[in-house]
Amino acid sequence: MMKRVIGMTLAVMLALPGMSMAAKVKIGFINTITGAEAPIGENLTNGVALAVEDLKKKGIDVDLVKEDDTGKPEKSLSAFEKLATRDNVAGVVGPYTSACANAVASRADQYKVPLLVPAAAKEEITQKGYKYVFRLNAPADVYSSVLMDAVLTLGKPKTIAYVYANTDFGISTVKTAKEYAKKIGLKEVADEKYQKGAPDFRSTLTKIKALNPDLVFMVSYEVDAITLMRQSKEIGLTPKAFLGAGAGFTTDQFLKQKDVSNLVFSSTQWTEDVNWPGAKDFYKRYKAKYHKEPTYHAACAYEAMIIMAETAAKNGGNRDKTRAGLKSGSWNGIMGQVKFVDYGKFNNQNNHEMLVQQIQNGQYETVYPTKYKTRAPIYPFRWK
């Protein structure tokens, strides 16, 4: 009897803090705050900060535990372990890069902590049947297929050349791009991997120019995109279209290089001018607060944090119930319709619709899918 009384008292004591602050949830957030990928990581940080503000307005008080993985998988892993065991978070949002997210995903099931990946593209992350791993953004295969679909509505390109960084993101994106190109009958004429950060791509680009491809498909981080386009112009490489798969081709810095970035197509997870609820408003608030344009990473991180915190709050911070909540729920916010489903080889993957944008007169314009179009695409490509 005595034991039961003590047991009950203990149970009440443990439950009480949870009951008195019903809407307080502890969420972990792993991001690349320092290191080479830090400029993009900053977008995720800001997106999450805005999400926390909005959640507070809705009465959900988020106790955010931030961890910096510096872009290294081993640091990401130890951050996740700390969040799972020491901080006892209800769920984790992050990490940013593919390599980090892939490493962390393998531990989510082991610790039974729901993990929501906001913006990492590597397909594998949601292909291994993990029960606790969810992904908001579209995986790497869509980066290339949506671009090719867009171009096919404009003309009849026959050949394609690939130029890409030899990173996880570059290699996995081009691998699926090749499969899709084969399916739609595009002939591959060149496959050129390059070392990230190299100063001179002229010889590679000259070789490609000699092969005269209709499409040039590039996967690059950050400033390599600018170096590649500058040297393409210098050499006079003029395909019918330049296709840039996300990342370096969707940044504000790239946009500012008006001489070389004009008319380049790029795939993106998000733009501010789609009619997804709150997208425009998010863009305005972000710009007012941080004096920079948000990239798609910011929007992904914002929405991921909203989804994770709402679900966790609804389930009182219980990890298993939160997982079930993520699996069964559906949302409609700044990233459009979100639902984590199993399809093809993927599990718990949001079948997100990617967009194609083209730079026209120093602006990113959404040009595909047609229902989100703000401007007509310009094809074929010509130098300014």
Add this chain to the structure above:
Amino acid sequence: MTLSVFLQSLISGILIGGVYALIGIGLTIIFGVMRVINFAHGDIMMVGMYLTFYLFTLFHVDPFVSIVITIPLMFLFGAFLQKVFINRIIGTLPQNQILLTIGLGLIISNSAMLAFTSDYKILTTSYSSGSFKLGEISISQPLTASFIITVVITAILYWFLMKTDTGQAIRATAQDREAAQLMGINVSRMSMLAFGIGAAMAGTAGALISPTYYIFPQVGSAFTLKAFVITVLGGMGSIVGATLGGIIIGIVESVGAVAISSDWKDVLVFAIFLLVLLVKPSGLLGRSRM
């Protein structure tokens, strides 16, 4: 590979090789005079790049004109580093010298990160992607300009070392430090001069590459490695050797990327590097030393 593609990559290789040569020359002078391998060389170059960037964005000084300001400033920076730090370890164990210069490099690059953040800086000039046409071949305007400047600077430096009294004193110090001292040459002053010239060369290379490349605090490490390969390939301490080494590396990278594949070009560079060291351990134009 057609002839025009080959010529195109050969010319690009020679032009970019010119800038590599300038980095290598700085390193080789420092080694020649002091027997110190400067592992902070790339980071000194990075300082030159930031200097050029801010001269351009704040005062609108063209990068190629700004070397007139960059060269003396970087010379003073180098002389200061030599006087305060390097001077203390001349003649000590090589590992101490390596630790000191690596440490200096880390301090320089991390201070730059504190001051300028890790954001990439891009210098956009009207000619950043400009080119001339020569038949089917297009030649980069900024690279051509930097190549010409490199040639002029190298020629002046060569004349200075060969013909002037100070130059001869520097060479004497490089040949035999003790004998030079006995002949009345102020060797510690010569060391300061040499380190200053080395830093100025690195800074100039940074300035010349800025219009076509980008700038961030860790940019130096890749160039330190490249400078090291160039210097050893050409023969440590030889200016003509470093020039040759730089141009060879430029050509191998460029032509290798076309002939085989761009992810194999570093393999080619290091294969040639090893081959030269096997056949001629002192480098192409180096003399064996005791």
